[in-house]
Amino acid sequence: MQKELRRYLFIGDFDSFLLGLFSKRGEVIWVSSLEEALNQTGNFSIIMIESMYFTPELTKELSAHYPQTPMIVSNGEQKEEPPPSVRFVAFHKLLSEEIAREEKLARTDLRVDELRKVHANAKKMLILLHDHPDPDSIASALALRAILKRNKQTATIGHLGDKISRPENVAMIELLEIDLQELGIEDLKDFDSIALLDVQPPFFGPELPQVDTVIDHHPLVGSYEARFKEIRTEEGATSTILTKYLRASQTDISERLATALLYGIKTDTVTLNRDADPDDIEAFTFLYPLANLGLLRRIERAEVPPSEIKSFGQALADHWIADQIFFVNVGRVEREYLIPKMADFGIQVKGIEWSVAFGILANTHLIISVRNVGYVKSAGRLVRELFKDIGSAGGHRSAAKAVISLKKVRKIIGKGSQEEIKKWVTEEFRKAVSEKPDEDGQ
Ligand SMILES: [Mn+2]
Numbered sequence: 403m404q405k406e407l408r409r410y411l412f413i414g415d416f417d418s419f420l421l422g423l424f425s426k427r428g429e430v431i432w433v434s435s436l437e438e439a440l441n442q443t444g445n446f447s448i449i450m451i452e453s454m455y456f457t458p459e460l461t462k463e464l465s466a467h468y469p470q471t472p473m474i475v476s477n478g479e480q481k482e483e484p485p486p487s488v489r490f491v492a493f494h495k496l497l498s499e500e501i502a503r504e505e506k507l508a509r510t511d512l513r514v515d516e517l518r519k520v521h522a523n524a525k526k527m528l529i530l531l532h533d534h535p536d537p538d539s540i541a542s543a544l545a546l547r548a549i550l551k552r553n554k555q556t557a558t559i560g561h562l563g564d565k566i567s568r569p570e571n572v573a574m575i576e577l578l579e580i581d582l583q584e585l586g587i588e589d590l591k592d593f594d595s596i597a598l599l600d601v602q603p604p605f606f607g608p609e610l611p612q613v614d615t616v617i618d619h620h621p622l623v624g625s626y627e628a629r630f631k632e633i634r635t636e637e638g639a640t641s642t643i644l645t646k647y648l649r650a651s652q653t654d655i656s657e658r659l660a661t662a663l664l665y666g667i668k669t670d671t672v673t674l675n676r677d678a679d680p681d682d683i684e685a686f687t688f689l690y691p692l693a694n695l696g697l698l699r700r701i702e703r704a705e706v707p708p709s710e711i712k713s714f715g716q717a718l719a720d721h722w723i724a725d726q727i728f729f730v731n732v733g734r735v736e737r738e739y740l741i742p743k744m745a746d747f748g749i750q751v752k753g754i755e756w757s758v759a760f761g762i763l764a765n766t767h768l769i770i771s772v773r774n775v776g777y778v779k780s781a782g783r784l785v786r787e788l789f790k791d792i793g794s795a796g797g798h799r800s801a802a803k804a805v806i807s808l809k810k811v812r813k814i815i816g817k818g819s820q821e822e823i824k825k826w827v828t829e830e831f832r833k834a835v836s837e838k839p840d841e842d843g844q
Pocket residue numbers: 538539600619638639640670
């Protein structure tokens with residue numbers, strides 16, 4: 403196909419930098435008056451008018467002489483009612499936004515350099531995730547491995563929890579062939595360095611050895627030391643932070659890695675609907691063309707095993723609504739994912755602002771999963787305030803979780819029967835939700 407020859411007509415005082423940029427795209431004719439502009443022969447792809455020269459009359463005469471030719475007024479502010487065929491474009495602002503982006507990436511590249519130094523001498527490192535690794539944490543681990551130019555022999559990805567059960571997460575691990583190790587706390591001493599992703603040391607309690615790196619988007623919890631610490635609560639996903647690192651360091655991003663990261667951002671932000679900020683959207687847009695969308699669909703379609711459907715029905719049977727809060731007692735479960743699934747369901751009920759699903763996992767822990775509509779107080783902060791002294795609790799603005807041992811629950815409410823737990827959880831949330839929001843509206 404023959405390339406179309408672009409011809410640009412510039413009217414007014416343009417600086418040579420801008421003219422130079424356009425001369426790379428086609429022929430540039432540069433004039434300093436309307437008269438000269440009307441004296442040209444042939445057609446133009448675009449007529450550029452410097453804003454000091456712009457008047458509606460000028461554009462009228464130009465469009466009579468060069469019909470069907472779009473016009474751009476450059477360097478000026480948009481006039482209140484521009485003529486229909488005229489666009490106002492501030493090229494310098496466009497360029498300065500690009501330059502600001504590059505500056506940011508260059509600064510991030512320095513951070514990546516620090517991160518690499520922290521793990522440079524480790525023969526075998528561990529990338530440790532929370533006990534129930536989700537797509538965001540798993541994708542972040544793959545990204546960190548790529549950034550540090552390591553492989554599964556030199557960087558183990560592991561967690562201390564039980565086998566992964568949520569069907570989508572199982573599908574992600576299988577379809578992307580991710581090697582995720584179940585470790586015991588005693589295994590941690592076998593590694594020369596440890597990086598925590600999507601989680602922070604206090605989550606693991608005092609037995610956790612000193613870690614070297616912490617990268618997370620949850621609020622800072624407790625105080626701890628790490629040689630490299632990156633806590634960015636404004637991001638909707640740890641995958642967003644790692645995507646920035648990959649871009650800044652110009653690390654190759656494989657299709658598998660892009661697919662994982664895209665899925666990580668998608669799930670943590672419910673497809674940019676929850677807790678997403680402009681960086682998440684930018685990372686998403688950047689990863690989208692690099693990812694394998696067919697594979698992603700297969701991961702997302704991972705269906706609930708038929709054997710679980712009964713538990714779904716049973717779980718939903720025990721629900722109630724109080725003060726626009728949807729409660730569901732999932733009861734005793736072997737697989738934790740049923741609880742957040744029910745919380746996700748509850749927030750879709752009409753008129754509901756909060757959804758609280760809870761159940762007892764493996765006869766030892768009460769798990770409470772919380773969702774809200776996003777414009778009420780922060781779910782993460784609310785569960786922290788309610789349960790931080792008796793268990794681990796935290797999360798984001800519109801999704802949060804608490805894990806409390808049944809022993810602790812019994813200390814508070816006696817025998818800890820289902821009925822007692824239901825009453826306790828209902829009252830705690832009703833009180834906390836109705837209290838006035840914090841000063842910053844969170
Ligand atoms: Mn996350």
